Amino acid sequence: MSEIVDAHLVVDRGGFRLDVRLRIGAGEVVALLGPNGAGKTTALRALAGLQPLSAGHVTLAGVDVDRPDRPLWTPPERRPIGVVFQDYLLFPHLNALDNVAFGPRRQGADRRAARALAARWLERVGLRAYERSRPRQLSGGQAQRVALARALAVHPKLLLLDEPLAALDARTRLDTRAALHRHLAEHDGATLLVTHDPLDALVLADRLVIIEDGRVVQEGDGATITARPRTDYVARLVGLNLYRGTGDGHSVRVGADLVLTADDTVHGDAFVAFPPAAVALHPKRPDGSPRNAWPATITGLQRHGDNLRIQLDGPVTVAADVTPAAAAHLNLAPGQEVWVAVKAAETHAYPATPH
The missing domain is CATH 2.40.50.100 (RNA polymerase II/Efflux pump adaptor protein, barrel-sandwich hybrid domain)
Structure with missing residues (x-):
């Protein structure tokens, strides 16, 4: 498995310091878990380019995108990354098709080619019939799938998922989790899933990285983590x-x-x-x-x-x-x-x- 993500995320913000090393291979899904305030969102924002590093580095597919010591910093729109935010952040004035086509258009595709690609992605997530629908006309599960299609349509080296199921009710969450699992299995890039839900992590991820107070306290596959927790937080997480x-x-x-x-x-x-x-x-x-x-x-x-x-x-x-x-x-x-x-x-x- 070739390595897509090689990152040492060091961010100083007020009295808080994030110091986390992450490596993610091609086709691998890694879940980043931790209690509120542990630094999960800061880590995601640093990878996306929304939070510059204080030290360390971010290397994606062998290319440096953030190295404060050089200095080198690549803005978010120039990083090979797709992001699904917790609240999806779909463009309210665009229909589902044009939401998904937005990324390819930014990458230089003409309108017809971008829309054709978007239509194929909506087909893959089972929403071709909703391509003319605006975000307010979609259910929570449908909006999540449009956001996922939008993120994947740019063929990202790294897919970032920020609590992608948190806004859904229990029934929708169950169905959407199963669909998300299928789509992640087909993604040949790296995926980082930020979540506080152990079930989402265990179902969707190949490996878990658990952080507390800005540091990695445990990592491994689900069976290892659940069998041998090493902090009170992890023990409560796995019951x-x-x-x-x-x-x-x-x-x-x-x-x-x-x-x-x-x-x-x-x-x-x-x-x-x-x-x-x-x-x-x-x-x-x-x-x-x-x-x-x-x-x-x-x-x-x-x-x-x-x-x-x-x-x-x-x-x-x-x-x-x-x-x-x-x-x-x-x-x-x-x-x-x-x-x-x-x-x-x-x-x-x-x-x-x-x-």
């Missing part, structure tokens, strides 16, 4: 309880008063993780004394899908998922004291420093 401690064989000490047992063997600085669904709650210390059992106090309850998500405090804070029937049987309520039990077989331990 796991995560603790850091000191391993000694099958045991990990995660606090002064708690040692967790896992099937894995680990020594030294380590993480231990388990899903909320692996947590069982009991009104008193469970019979048989599971190796991972401790007293805790309920601090909160909220609906989580078909279950209830129970927040507990004790030697460690922990989230547990229980059925409504189980919650009613135990008469669970904030302030109540219970026993937490987690099977060692469902507790995963791994080194805190990746090999």
Whole structure:
């Protein structure tokens, strides 16, 4: 896989500093995730040329487009990039056909050739029948597809997607995500997807890059990230309880008063993780004394899908998922004291420093 994007994005803005390295190959989709304020949008804007770098570089398909040390900076319209913004930003005075034809026209195509190309792209995204429609006449899903066709019509080396599904309702999002997945699979350039939604990232991307406070904290494929989170944010993202401690064989000490047992063997600085669904709650210390059992106090309850998500405090804070029937049987309520039990077989331990 040839490399399309080679970037070291360094942006100083007020008291915030973005310092992120990105490499994306041809045909590869990379998702950039992180909490609000992590620097996702700043990174996208730097790649697009909307935010000049303070240091570092942006190289696209072997050509430098931003190198502050030279100095060299290429304006957005001269970069081989297509962008789909969160709110799509379609031109309200142009119909769908002319919105898509806009990029090819800017690249020098005559009106007839640009419109013919735009018609082919609208056909590909299933909207040929809507080519005369203005943006206000389109549904959210249709507007998203027009924006995608407009971005791809310029044959970009790099496609940037800024929260492309965030403005859609749940049903439209499901259908549009599936269609977007097909179109990205056909794109032979590089794609960077900026999102806060783990499902969008896991479905659409080949690789995930997670940033917090302007830095990369973890990257890898979806299976690696979900199996071995390395920060509290990533653990919450993939729905796991995560603790850091000191391993000694099958045991990990995660606090002064708690040692967790896992099937894995680990020594030294380590993480231990388990899903909320692996947590069982009991009104008193469970019979048989599971190796991972401790007293805790309920601090909160909220609906989580078909279950209830129970927040507990004790030697460690922990989230547990229980059925409504189980919650009613135990008469669970904030302030109540219970026993937490987690099977060692469902507790995963791994080194805190990746090999």
